[in-house]
Amino acid sequence: MGFQANVLKVMIASPSDVADEREIVTNVLYQWNNANAVTRELVLQPVKWETHSSPQMGAPAQSLLNEHLLLDADIVVSIFGTRIGTATADFISGSVEEIKRHVAAGKLAMLYFSHVPVDPHAIDPKQWAALQAFKEECRASGLYAEYASHEQLRTDFGHHLAIALNRPQYLWLTKPNAEVELKEPDLDYNERRLILETADDRNGQIIAGTTMEGFYVQANGKNFVEDTPRSSATWKRVLSNLVQLGYLHQESEEIYELTEDGFARADKEISIAPLELSLSFAGTPNRQLLCVESNKPIIVKQVEFLTSSEAKISDMQIGSENAKEHSVVLDHAKIISLFNTPRPDMNYSDHSGPAALRLVIEVNGRRNEVLLPIMLQPKFVSNTQWIELSGSKVFVLKDI
The missing domain is CATH 2.60.40 (Immunoglobulin-like)
Incomplete structure (x- = not known):
């Protein structure tokens, strides 16, 4: 059912080495929508170059992104790992250009720097040095956050987002005249499969844990994890994403339960499949x-x-x-x-x-x-x- 709401466009800016973090930020935005959109009459729309840009000739790529994405963005979330990114005509990187232009326009920019362990051989010394110089520049001109794990980024960004959206400019947005339909987050094949099987489970539960034989995820009498490290990593991500989206609630270390939103999503998936x-x-x-x-x-x-x-x-x-x-x-x-x-x-x-x-x-x-x-x-x-x-x-x- 539609409802009236303002829409804030949240641009996610980063170099290419933090793809997982970009997905985490996207899911946190969707989770905020699920919990707050109706009561706050406010929807947060993730804006990313991979979903909101199209092929176009005639100007440098960063100029096109600025024109089509940055100018309309209300908030910019920037994440850095070990790279600063590719230089543009006027700035050390496209991500830095997006941050500085956004701040110059008087809009909110949220910066995050990674401390997640990485293989030292994978670090480009020039990129790393340029990133540290930019980090020092940020230290003198504002606040930024650091994270040591993906889970910390998920938790901290959710907390910071809640604080930011309680600022007066977001609390007193005028109520729009048009109705909008809240977009539900996309689910991949494994996420959709686990939700549907859990909805069919007699107790609506997932049992997950580690034994001598490895990691397992079970629901409705089925085990989803194959006997490979890659499969274990995939299903750990699936559980984490579904919890963050509000479709699962972790009852204990090994038990997850489908939430009311989770059952509703399962019903919707069944109806359209x-x-x-x-x-x-x-x-x-x-x-x-x-x-x-x-x-x-x-x-x-x-x-x-x-x-x-x-x-x-x-x-x-x-x-x-x-x-x-x-x-x-x-x-x-x-x-x-x-x-x-x-x-x-x-x-x-x-x-x-x-x-x-x-x-x-x-x-x-x-x-x-x-x-x-x-x-x-x-x-x-x-x-x-x-x-x-x-x-x-x-x-x-x-x-x-």
């Missing part, structure tokens, strides 16, 4: 099951038995519960009827060959159909002939 439907067979020849699994609740309405040319031979009315998993017991008499039907593509020695099942489902009150190609194969069990079905397929249905 395409329907993924998996069909396969299980059971014994005398009691065969059609296994239906989906990422959204569905009702199985009907199973139709068809030849490979899609001529309908018979059907079964189902009318199941609305659920994500179904095991449909197939009527073997109808399988026999299909098997005994003359089919141009059957093997005349044993009547084996291709056929099809059409599954009729209902999703959100709408009827949909999928066609599963199958093979019919006679099989003897205790001197009795049964007809075994084989085949499987995953369907992706959009706009459902």
Whole structure:
């Protein structure tokens, strides 16, 4: 639902060696929006060259960034690691130019310098020397902050942002006439996957920790971490990001719980995601099951038995519960009827060959159909002939 709000553009300025820190600052801004935007009638919009610039010729790159991003920015957040950045026509680097022009315009600039340990061999001596000189210049002309870890930057920037936005110029912004829709932060595949699985978990919980075998993340009966350091690092980042975005709450050292915002985000992801439907067979020849699994609740309405040319031979009315998993017991008499039907593509020695099942489902009150190609194969069990079905397929249905 839309609401009326002012929008402050927060430009994130930095050289290229602090990509993780840029993402942390972005997530803190989104977290502030989730907690405060409605009551403060204020939305913070992260502005970054990678998301708010476009290819353009005719002027130096920094001049174009200044024109399109910096001039409209209300706040600049600048982060430095071991590099000062690339020099521009008038300044020692583009990031320094953005800071100085912003301060000269009387606007708020927040500076952060990293003390996070790095490989000394990765440091460019000239870049490092220029950065230290700029840091000394900042020491004489204002306040800056330092951080020794990514977690400290996350915590300190959140605290500093809250202080800055309580200044009079931000408290007394006039209420706009237009309504804005609060943009939710983007989630990557793993973040989205963990939220959805946790929403399906009986307790809405994630168990995470370290054993002799390594780091693990478990929810809804599944373990997400592969046995590699890279996978462990990925899932640690996923947990940290979801906590910062307010979708998870860390109850203890090993237990995370999905928050109210987390359940709401899961519901939204489910509603906009395409329907993924998996069909396969299980059971014994005398009691065969059609296994239906989906990422959204569905009702199985009907199973139709068809030849490979899609001529309908018979059907079964189902009318199941609305659920994500179904095991449909197939009527073997109808399988026999299909098997005994003359089919141009059957093997005349044993009547084996291709056929099809059409599954009729209902999703959100709408009827949909999928066609599963199958093979019919006679099989003897205790001197009795049964007809075994084989085949499987995953369907992706959009706009459902």
